[in-house]
Amino acid sequence: MDPSRVTMELMIGPQDRQKFIALSKELRLIFLRNGASLYRVNEIVGHPGAFRTQLRVNSWAEYLRQYARMANAETELVERVQVMHSGEQKPVVVYSFGSTPQRVRGWLGLRSPKRRIC
Numbered sequence: 001m002d003p004s005r006v007t008m009e010l011m012i013g014p015q016d017r018q019k020f021i022a023l024s025k026e027l028r029l030i031f032l033r034n035g036a037s038l039y040r041v042n043e044i045v046g047h048p049g050a051f052r053t054q055l056r057v058n059s060w061a062e063y064l065r066q067y068a069r070m071a072n073a074e075t076e077l078v079e080r081v082q083v084m085h086s087g088e089q090k091p092v093v094v095y096s097f098g099s100t101p102q103r104v105r106g107w108l109g110l111r112s113p114k115r116r117i118c
Helices: 016-034 060-069 070-081
Strands: 003-011 037-045 050-057 090-097 099-104 113-114
Touching: 003 060, 016 037, 016 050, 016 070, 050 060, 070 099
Parallel strands: none
Antiparallel strands: 003 050, 003 090, 037 050, 037 113, 090 099
């Protein structure tokens, strides 16, 4: 099985930046505890408020299992982070199976250097 990745790009307002970072650190621990091999958040340098989260699991089936097993409090935490998105459009989500990304919503195309947050 090929690893699967879920990448999401969010725009976070300056008033929510610190809260977003704190919640992202909590999410990282949850996803890693539940079996993800990677969960990280990068801030896109040169694009104030632009963040990219990346989750990697061993397979798409494992990703679906992780979400099915999440406790209500964990699901609420994911929703709290997503609600912080302040962009005009919905957050950009890209699902990658193996090496082929499946674009779900328009990719922002932010190719600037990144600074790891967690």
